[in-house]
Amino acid sequence: MSQHTSQYVFNSKEDYNVILDNMSREFEERWNHQTQSPYTNLENYITRAVLGNGSFGTVMLVREKSGKNYYAAKMMSKEDLVRLKQVAHVHNEKHVLNAARFPFLIYLVDSTKCFDYLYLILPLVNGGELFSYHRRVRKFNEKHARFYAAQVALALEYMHKMHLMYRDLKPENILLDQRGYIKITDFGFTKRVDGRTSTLCGTPEYLAPEIVQLRPYNKSVDWWAFGILVYEFVAGRSPFAIHNRDVILMYSKICICDYKMPSYFTSQLRSLVESLMQVDTSKRLGNSNDGSSDVKSHPWFQGVDWFGILNQEVTAPYQPTISGAEDLSNFENFEFKDRYKSRINRHPELFANF
Numbered sequence: 001m002s003q004h005t006s007q008y009v010f011n012s013k014e015d016y017n018v019i020l021d022n023m024s025r026e027f028e029e030r031w032n033h034q035t036q037s038p039y040t041n042l043e044n045y046i047t048r049a050v051l052g053n054g055s056f057g058t059v060m061l062v063r064e065k066s067g068k069n070y071y072a073a074k075m076m077s078k079e080d081l082v083r084l085k086q087v088a089h090v091h092n093e094k095h096v097l098n099a100a101r102f103p104f105l106i107y108l109v110d111s112t113k114c115f116d117y118l119y120l121i122l123p124l125v126n127g128g129e130l131f132s133y134h135r136r137v138r139k140f141n142e143k144h145a146r147f148y149a150a151q152v153a154l155a156l157e158y159m160h161k162m163h164l165m166y167r168d169l170k171p172e173n174i175l176l177d178q179r180g181y182i183k184i185t186d187f188g189f190t191k192r193v194d195g196r197t198s199t200l201c202g203t204p205e206y207l208a209p210e211i212v213q214l215r216p217y218n219k220s221v222d223w224w225a226f227g228i229l230v231y232e233f234v235a236g237r238s239p240f241a242i243h244n245r246d247v248i249l250m251y252s253k254i255c256i257c258d259y260k261m262p263s264y265f266t267s268q269l270r271s272l273v274e275s276l277m278q279v280d281t282s283k284r285l286g287n288s289n290d291g292s293s294d295v296k297s298h299p300w301f302q303g304v305d306w307f308g309i310l311n312q313e314v315t316a317p318y319q320p321t322i323s324g325a326e327d328l329s330n331f332e333n334f335e336f337k338d339r340y341k342s343r344i345n346r347h348p349e350l351f352a353n354f
């Protein structure tokens with residue numbers, strides 16, 4: 001499996017369209033070529049530390065035994081996945097991670113399983129979550145926000161071109177690498193669909209009105225969430241954040257787009273947020289045939305060196321301090337709890353294709 005996110009150099013708009021077509025062909029090949037993980041547990045790796053705990057598993061720092069490379073191993077209990085009805089999501093996540101290759105997306109390096117757990121081996125991204133960094137500084141200035149937003153817009157453009165709806169955009173799912181560039185992670189809710197779907201999923205603060213109203217929706221829900229994300233970067237809070245997080249009240253505000261624009265937003269940022277957060281999807285920026293180009297050519301992005309960003313030549317506004325692969329200073333301290341150790345293979349039929 002290739003360990004490179006991109007072997008491409010991005011030079012011009014024409015080249016980029018050709019490159020995206022090539023990426024699309026390569027994506028299709030990998031999408032159609034899924035392999036079953038061997039029952040090798042983590043025997044090819046040495047576990048060094050816990051990087052984080054998600055709702056469905058633990059992410060550990062591991063080092064491969066045959067070399068010196070470090071990775072993040074996402075370990076998920078089969079029992080928990082069945083109990084929490086996440087079986088389809090985990091297959092989905094592996095499928096997408098295996099097929100997608102883009103500079104700002106996490107990808108699958110390897111996968112294994114054992115009687116109790118499934119393991120996804122991912123590139124180690126050790127600058128911590130964008131969420132934690134944002135919480136520390138509270139607000140980004142617009143230039144700083146634009147640096148991250150440009151990468152998210154390019155990643156959404158790629159995913160949509162591959163007919164993937166991401167459906168879980170939020171700062172918690174954006175990791176920072178050593179150079180301060182982003183890697184989007186967590187593809188459990190990502191769905192490959194060319195058109196519309198109607199499953200209710202995502203995180204309340206970022207749900208588009210059509211999802212809240214249980215209406216069929218398309219990839220423009222990601223552009224709505226992108227509007228929320230950019231707003232939150234600069235305002236330091238989500239537009240629909242409500243004291244005590246009354247979700248029903250939040251949903252009623254989302255449906256009528258009832259939020260306040262901070263007075264310090266520039267007119268270009270106001271215009272971007274307003275255009276993305278349109279209840280009427282026919283008016284929502286990003287929802288035309290040439291959707292991502294419309295977003296990228298919005299005046300707020302004027303002056304962005306798109307190819308410099310794609311090639312990661314632009315200096316990031318913040319570079320995490322990392323002294324080595326085992327430096328965990330950008331992560332909170334987590335404890336490891338290995339709850340299951342059975343002699344029987346749990347749910348072999350449900351995870352046969354994992």
Ligand SMILES: Nc1ncnc2c1ncn2[C@@H]1O[C@H](COP(=O)(O)OP(=O)(O)OP(=O)(O)O)[C@@H](O)[C@H]1O
Nearest residue numbers: 051052053054055056057059072122123124125186
């Ligand atoms: N590739 C990685 N490199 C470094 N740390 C990672 C990596 N992937 C995940 N982590 C850390 O582990 C945490 C949990 O990972 P992840 O969000 O994938 O789990 P999850 O169970 O899907 O979580 P969620 O609760 O968001 O559904 C992340 O927030 C991050 O801090």
